[in-house]
């Protein structure tokens with residue numbers, strides 16, 4: 048089984064977001080970078096499926112040169128091949144992102160044969176467009192299931208479970224298929240030291256993507272003005288217990 | 302005459318709350334643009350749910366029926382919406398920011414090639430917005446941890462309305478029933494390639510995290526899987542549920558179903574007790590609807606304290622058992 052996973056490099060923001068002066072980006076001077084937890088799980092799922100069934104695994108990203116870090120993270124946990132669609136680091140909208148990924152997938156399939164399964168995150172961590180996977184699947188005329196919390200592939204069919212009120216809904220999709228996964232579908236492994244060393248030495252393939260006009264068109268980012276205040280300190284250490292319990296009674300929690 | 306079209310999800314013959322929020326959002330814009338709001342409903346009970354929408358500002362309800370649409374099929378729903386667009390030529394199509402609303406609208410966006418904005422919370426200059434001009438929208442990024450102002454172009458404009466961005470309108474009394482238009486779309490096999498083929502009920506006898514009145518949350522500060530025993534004890538004394546941060550699920554201490562935050566559950570309890578949790582934005586977006594937060598943290602500068610109503614500074618391993626003991630002693 049040949050599997051492709053699409054991931055996006057995003058800043059790991061902590062307790063507060065700070066913007067650049069032009070308000071078009073998060074100030075990332077002091078931040079590390081990761082991919083969305085959904086995509087980390089997509090990577091893990093691809094590794095497990097190829098471990099169980101054989102075949103190849105490839106990771107694809109559209110992003111700046113520095114996104115090779117995230118590609119190497121994926122290779123460190125077992126993805127075999129990595130492809131970078133290099134940008135100048137500016138934010139590409141969902142339409143442009145999907146078009147570039149689709150073109151790259153077509154090119155990869157033209158030389159390497161079709162992917163049986165293409166995995167996405169359900170939504171990217173930063174822009175949260177909830178659409179790139181569906182746009183790519185539609186352009187490739189493949190079945191897509193989103194929100195996957197369990198995935199099984201048997202005899203040319205992907206069976207997906209997703210959460211629904213009171214339980215689960217089951218979807219089936221004929222291969223080749225596209226599946227957008229959510230965190231919780233698996234527990235991703237940590238990379239091993241030899242895995243990291245191996246990934247460091249691997250070649251990364253590069254394509255130059257074309258940017259098609261799309262939208263929505265970013266005007267500026269806004270840090271929400273949520274009420275930040277200071278907490279009433281009920282005490283220090285276990286001696287605070289009586290005041291905590293008095294508070295619990297007062298608000299009706301007891 | 303043009304219109305705003307809204308996809309209305311429903312169950313047991315009644316519209317979903319998030320769809321009513323979306324209709325309130327659409328009705329406000331419709332008033333400013335002086336155009337009607339149309340609803341689109343699919344599946345069993347659609348006609349009954351449609352009949353109740355007059356009080357929510359809906360002039361026309363398109364009820365989509367098809368013998369092969371007995372189960373939810375996202376691409377087929379989008380195909381149905383395409384036919385409504387063909388006959389109504391709306392200036393915008395809205396859906397709720399729900400799992401299905403978002404999915405169907407993304408399918409519609411993919412089919413038409415139009416841009417789509419997910420989780421919109423506002424059209425700030427709606428009074429000055431015209432049917433044909435550019436629309437300036439504000440939408441959520443980072444699950445609401447950051448906002449984005451953007452131009453949304455294309456005809457129709459496609460957007461989902463973020464959950465709880467607006468309250469549903471009280472149904473207007475004596476409103477006329479909407480005109481009902483029945484529609485049987487032409488569906489291809491590809492439209493029905495992906496659909497719900499089964500359902501599994503969950504065994505849920507525990508208090509559901511999303512609905513719990515009290516949530517006792519644990520983060521890295523709990524230190525181990527065993528450490529959660531004291532949180533379960535406190536939660537059961539308070540009739541609440543246990544929730545956790547991502548550090549805890551990544552470590553395998555607790556299942557992901559208990560994770561609160563951007564990639565986990567959103568909670569809205571009366572009280573959230575956050576124990577050994579720093580308060581990263583991705584965690585906060587999952588608990589900011591809590592009425593009150595009690596933070597128990599050894600670091601007086603932890604970001605969670607800026608969001609908390611109450612705080613105890615100290616080690617969770619001594620503070621939490623002391624609270625449980627005090628509850629038992631005084632009850």
Ligand SMILES: Cc1cc2nc3c(=O)[nH]c(=O)nc-3n(C[C@H](O)[C@H](O)[C@H](O)COP(=O)(O)OP(=O)(O)OC[C@H]3O[C@@H](n4cnc5c(N)ncnc54)[C@H](O)[C@@H]3O)c2cc1C
Nearest residue numbers: 172520521522546547562563564577578579583599616617
């Ligand atoms: C795209 C994305 C999505 C994410 N989604 C989620 C999500 O859904 N949910 C989520 O929770 N996180 C999410 N995260 C991770 C998030 O950014 C934080 O890393 C995480 O929430 C931190 O968990 P924590 O507070 O338990 O750990 P830490 O940040 O390490 O904080 C531990 C806290 O415990 C305190 N502490 C330590 N020991 C004790 C003690 N003995 N007694 C009292 N206090 C103690 C410390 O002072 C500190 O404040 C996401 C991250 C990204 C990038």
Ligand SMILES: Nc1ncnc2c1ncn2[C@@H]1O[C@H](COP(=O)(O)O)[C@@H](O)[C@H]1O
Nearest residue numbers: 053054109167168170171176177178179
């Ligand atoms: N720049 C990108 N490079 C590779 N994959 C991406 C990129 N942006 C989005 N994706 C994929 O598309 C999914 C959905 O993104 P979005 O539509 O932005 O929520 C993500 O979880 C990724 O799997």
